Amino acid sequence: MDLTAQRMTAAPESGAGTEAKPRLGDRIDAWLPKIVLAPTFVCALVFIYGYILWTAVLSLTPSRMLPKYEFAGLAQFEALFANERWWLALKNLALFGGTFVLVCLAVGLLLAILLDQKIRGEGLIRSIYLYPMALSFIVTGTAWKWILNPELGIERLLHDGGFENARFDWLIDPEMAIYTVVVAAVWQSSGFVMALFLAGLRGIDDSIIKAAQVDGASMPTIYRRIIIPSLRPVFFSSFMILTHIAVKSFDLVMALTNGGPGFSSDVPATFMYSFAFTRNQIGLGAASAMMMLMIVVAVIVPFMYSELRRPRHG
Template sequence: MEKWLPKLVLAPGLVLGLAFVYGLMIWNGVLSVSVSRMLPNYEFVGLAQYARLWEMDRWWVALKNLVIFGFGYVGGSMVLGIWLAILLDQKIRAEGFIRTVYLYPMALSFVVTGTVWKWLLNPSLGLEKLLHDWGWESASFGWLVDNDMAIYCVVIAGVWQSAGFTMALFLAGLRGIDDSIIKAAQIDGASLPRIYWRIVLPALRPVVFSTLMVLSHLAIKSFDLVMALTAGGPGYATDVPATFMYAMSFTRGQIGLGAASAMVMLMTVAALVVPYLYSELRSKSHER
C-alpha cells in the first residue's frame, strides 16, 4: 500500500492535467481543420483554415508585431537586466533597497503594467500633458495613438515589467561565480569591463540560455499586456498572434480560424521549448 500511495495521490492531478491541457490542445487542433464558426462544427476541411490565415493582412501585421515585440522585449529585458545585475554585483550601498526597487515591477501583473503605462503614455492625461502643464508646449509623445509607433509602447512596458526578473536571474548567476577568478584576472591587469566581457558573461551561458527561453515564450504568448495597454489598436496596429486569435474566436465568430492561429503559436512555442528540454535532459543523463 505504501508503494502505491504516492501514485494514487498524484493520479487525479495527472489525469486532470492530461485532460485540460493536452486534451484541449488536441481539441483545438481538431477545430483548426474544421469549418467551425460561431459554434464547433466538425466537418473536415483539411488545411483550408491555415490557408485563409496566411492570406489575411491582419495576421501578417500580428506576425510583424510579434517580431518587433519579441526582439525589443527579449533583447531589452536581457540587456537592461544584465546591466542592473552587474551594477548590484559591485557591492554598492543600499543594495537591498535598490534590488527591491528593481524587482518591484515583477510583482505586478501584465494587466496592471499595461493599465499604468496606458495612463502614462496617453497624450491627453499622461506624460505629454504633464510637460505641457510645466510650460513645455512643444513636447509631443503620441506613440500610443500612432499606428507605426504604438507597438513600441508595448515594448517599453514589457521591458519595464521583466527587466527586474532578468536582473534577479543574472545576479544569482554572478554571485555563483568564484571571486578568485576575477581577482586573478585583476592581478594580471585586466580591466573590470574586460573581465565581465571575457570571463564573467561567458560563464553565465546557462543563465543566458534559460532566460532567453523564458522571455521568448512569454513574448510569443503575450496577450494581457497588449489588451490592457492598446487592446490591439489603433485599429489592429498592435495586434499580436494571441490577440488575433482572441478576436477571431470570440468577437468575429471564426473559431476555426482562431484555432488555426493558436496552433501556429503552439508550434512556435514548442520549437523553442522542446529543444531546451531535450538539451536539459541530455545534460542530466550525461552527468549520471
C-alpha cells in the same frame, strides 16, 4: 558441541528460501507519491495536452460559432495565411518579441552587475526592481496607458512644464503603438531577469576573478571574457521565459492598446481571441492558436537542443 554447531548452520539454511513479505506500511510508502501526484498528472493531461489536441482538431474543421466536427483539411490555415491582419500580427510579434527579449536581457544584466558591486541599500533597490513583477499585466497595461496618454501623461507633463512643442503620442501613433507595449513589458519583466542574472553572478567562484586580476586583467575585460560567458545557462533560461511571455502576450496588449490604433498593435494572441470569440470563427481562431504553438516550438526547441547537446564540464 557438534549438535549445537549443526543447529547454528541449519538455521540460516531453513530461512534462506523464505522471502519477507512487504508490510502494509511499506506498500503505502511506495504508492503514496503516485497517489499524491496522480490528480496533478491527470489535470495536466486533460486540461493542457487534451485541449491542445482539441484545438488541433478544431483547426481542421469548418467550425464557426459552435464546433462542427467535419473534416475540412487545411482550409482554415489557407484562410489564415490569406488574411492580411494575421501577417500584421506576425510582424508585430517579431518587433515586440525581438525588442522585448533583447532589451530585457540587456537591462537585467546591467542591473545585476550594478547590484553585484555590493552597493549600499542593495536589498531595497532589489525589491524596487522586482516589485513590477508582482503586478498583473492588466494593472501594468492600465498604468502605462495613463502614463502614455497624450492628454494625461508624459506629453501633458511636458506641456505644463513649458515645452509646448514636445510630442510623446506613441499610444495613438500607428507606427509606434507596438513599442509602447515593449516599454510596459520591459518595465515589468526586467527586474525578474535581473534576479536571475544576480543569482548567476553570485554563483561564480571569486578565486577565478582574483586570479584574473593577479594576471593584470581589468574588470571590464574580466566581465567580457570570463563572467558573462559563464552566465550562458542564465541567458538560456531567461531567453526561454521571455520568449514564452512575448508569444502569449494578450492581457498587456488588450489593457494598453486593445490592438489599436486600428490593428496596428495586433499580435497573434489578440488575433486569435478576436476571431475565435468575437467574430464567431472558432476554426480560424484554432488555426491561429496552433500556429502560435508552432512558433514557440520553432524558437525554443533549437535552443534547447543546442544547450542539451553542449558538453558538460564538471
